[in-house]
Amino acid sequence: MSLTASSPALAANYLLHNPLADRASVQRPVLACRDFHASLPGFAATPVREAPTAANALGVARVVVKDESNRLGLPSFKILGAAWAVCRELAERWDLGPAAELSFDDLLIAAGRHPELTLVAPTDGNHGRAVAHIARLLGLPAKVLMPAGTAQDRIDAIVGEGAEVAVTDVGYDDTVRLAAALAGPAAAVISDTSWPGYQRAPQDVIDGYATVVGEVTDLIDAGGLPEPDVIAAQIGVGGFAAAVARGFAHRPNRLMVGAEPLDAACVTASAAAGHIVSLEGEQHSAMAGLNCGTPSDLAWPDVSSGFDAFSVIDDAAAEQAMRLLASDGIAAGESGAAGLAGLLGNLGELGLTSDDTVLVFLTEGPTDSANYRRVVGGNQE
Secondary structure (H helix, E strand, O other), rough: OOOOOOOHHHHHOEEEEEEOOOOHOOOOOOHHHHHHHHHOOOOOOOOOEEEHHHHHHOOOOOHHHHHOOEEEOOOOOOHHHHHHHHHHHHHOOOOOOOOHHHHHHHHHHOOOOOOEEEEEEEEOOOHHHHHHHHHHHHHOOOEEOOOOOHHHHHHHHHHHOOOOOEEEEOHHHHHHHHHHOOOOOOEEEEEOOOOOOOOOOHHHHHHHOHHHHHHHHHHOOOOOOOOOOEEEEOOOOHHHHHHHHHHHOOOOOEEEEEEEEEEOOOOHHHHHHHHOOOOOOOOOOHHHHHOOOOOOOOOOOHHHHHHHHHEEOOOHHHHHHHHHHHHOOOOOOOOOOHHHHHHHHHHHHHOOOOOOOOEEOEEEEEHHHHHHHHHHOOOOO
16 A cells, blocks of 8 residues: 555554565764764663563563663753754864763863853754753753643652743644754754754764663663564654664564654654655654654655664554553653554554563653653653
8 A cells, every 4th residue: 555644544553564665774883972972971881671561561471671761861862862962062062072072071172262152943842941050060051942732740859950941833844944044143042953064963862772772782782671673663764763773673583663653753654655654744752752744855865774674553542551551560652652652552453472472662751741650650750
């Protein structure tokens, strides 16, 4: 079946077997960020947790969850991409030398000589909070632009980092365009979304996510975790999914699945079309971190080649995944649970077996407390 950006098939849960899959063409991860990350205050690897309730729901032997719900005091992995992109931006802007040779303390000293610089980020939540957090640690001001309809908890969290927050009256893609217009000598835009003429920072963000994946492959290579048979990762514009593809496309798993919300399935539509397409209108999934209408042109080559299938899912699948993970003692936000939801939402078509070990990535903890309580019940952990 042919799928396009306006296809009726995108109105219901749907699995697309990727016609562009070509794992051999996926690039290897860029590891230059890992020493810099290790220099960040309080840095430690995040845990991999067992999820037996989720395994039972999928009918597999084991589900392991790379839990990014608390990374450097923030509820998401996004700090890793933001921190590396900021490091690379400041190294070039202030002529500090190769970013791979810098520590966080080197940046802190340099920032003290340049208090006039504001870090700017467009965001639907976690990326902007991460940029604001790094700015606060460096003693720099931050301005974060957020799309209309952003949950108040997400706004408050960024304000709590000391940033100026502007909520726009448009969707995410148009909010990115508004942020781009602010770039200048006294404003460095740190976006995880690329556009013509702006590619370095989004590429650095993708490269920075290599630490998440590298921590898992380090554990596998050390014998602390079996090689997974199935890997599921959520997709927004594709930055994190590209990092997962780079880390696992050349390893001996049999199935890599990318998950997208129904009204933000821009990668699935693009894979079906054979090229990048943009979705019409705005995206309103509860999986707010994935509400993107156009794939990143930087992430696209690895995402389109590295995944065997794309699973398009509704919010109900994400909510089911949140509840299952909560039963396993793991608190996941809507986007954070989307990888598992991608398997649940199209389970009958994936061919999982009772011998499979499945790896999913929990990319965020609860960031909308009211919705988390509605979905899971009880108090937010």
